[in-house]
Amino acid sequence: MFNSRQFWLFFMLFIPVYGLFAMWRRRTAMLVFVVLVSLFFYYKSSGLYVLLLVARALFDYYIVRIMDDNPNPRCRKALLLLSLISSVGVLAYFKYTNFFALNLSEIVGGNFQPLDIVLPVGISFYSFQSISYVVDVYKRRTKRAGSLLDYLFYLSFFPYVAAGPIVRAASFLSQIRRHKKITDKMVFSGLWLVMTGLVKKAVVADYLAQYNDLVFSMPAGYSGFECMMGVLGYSIQIFCDFSGYSDIAIGIARIMGFDLGINFRSPYKSLNVTEFWHRWHISLSTWLRDYVYIPLGGNRKGSLRTYINLMATMLIGGIWHGAGWNFVIWGGLHGSGLIAHKIYCSHYHGRNVSAKFLPWLLTFAFVTFLWIFFRAENLNGAMMILDNIFTDFRPDMVLPFVQTRIGWVAVCFLSLVAILVPVKFYSFLESEFIASRLWIKIIVFICVVQLVLEFSSSDISPFIYFQF
Helix, strand or coil: CCCCCCHHHHHCCCCCCCCHHHHHHHHHHHHHHHHHHHHHHHHHEEEEHHHHHHHHHHHHHHHHCCCHCCCCHHHHHHHHHHHHHHHHHHHHHHHHHHHHHHHHHHHHHHCCCCCCCCCCHHHHHHHHHHHHHHHHCCCCCCCCCCCCHHHHHHHHHHCCCCCCCCCCCCHHHHHHCCCCCCHHHHHHHHEEEEHHHHHHHHHHHHHHHHHHHHHCCEEEHHCHHHHHHHHHHHHHHHHHHHHHHHHHHHHHHHHCCCCCCCCCCCCCCCCHHHHHHHHHCCCHHEEEEHHHHHHHCCCCCCCCHHHHHHHHHHHHHHHHCCCCCCCCHHHHHHHHHHHHHHHHHHHCCCCCCCCCCCHHHHHHHHHHHHHHHHHHHCCHHHHHHHHHHHHHCCCCHHHHCCCCCHHHHHHHHHHHHHHHHHHHHHHHHHHHHHHHCCHHHHHHHHHHHCCCCCHCCCCCCCCCCHHH
């Protein structure tokens, strides 16, 4: 895991060898080296399920070659369907078998015992990458991988294989064989992202999680105000946790000379739910748009069909995150929010909203409360937290809570302020870091490392999105 000492020792051994290959322009040797390292990295997280990843790469590569060379439209479509069924089928088996079997058992009154199925790390992410690659080659939106080595590199690349971002083949495959010089700016920009991500994860997210986990594990033991604080804390925690992971992944790739794009663009500054999904987990939201919403018809077939397509897309997005009714509800409620915003825009098109605070507050509150269904251990736990907030708020708990958890409140408040600070400020800090002298960079790096060590516990907390 990116927040473990073992990984950074591993990376410190890896990067000099990689740098030599890059300096000598031994591209094929570099690809072989990175693929072997990536497979080792994946093996350390998922054991022999690394063979499933390799099998996925082999199947995709050869079926796409056959499909791409076949002039018969029916054969091409049949091969596309075979690949899609394979990807979705494998993902469904590992992720949803027990969920569907449990619900079927409850319908028929059976006594279901969960099957011993272990979910391989990152299978949701690399399955979606596989699907996008096959579909894009089928639609002639991108060229197929030049070699099996290229495609295996793309599917297994260790910065993103475990928890994204979901990278498109069209933007990544072209970078693999390109002889692009790795500049100082790329290296230090990547280092800045890595440091930012580590602070988000180890300093903010893991610290806030200490109280948030207590609330969500036993909501009956907390008042409505305490539950609300846990929900607010989790809203900040999941953003810092996942955007922190994305920052580290994008930063590592940038140090290596690869551009993975942007996965988060200040989502909590959004003024409506539609804008939120343009800013949150961008690689997933654009994937759902391009491979689910638009193929369903998008907004091209009238208002009613648009609303149905939005709801279907968000339900799929919800169930992608986890096999549980709470995720279905989470996705469905976000779909309802998107539909409500569409209806509002159709009736009030062209009217300017002079005050931004109220739309921002409503959007932030909506998104934050829906995280209850995302985080709760089950649907009953989510409903209990909501019930506590609306029936047992108890304002008299505010002062004792602040006095007892002053550190948590301070981190929560400062994090919220930092989240809402204009992006230009962080861009300025990054550019100043890149342009600074080496000794300043070293001091900043040491300070960040010390800060992370001070806040980190003896147990390494996994990133939230590892479970998806």
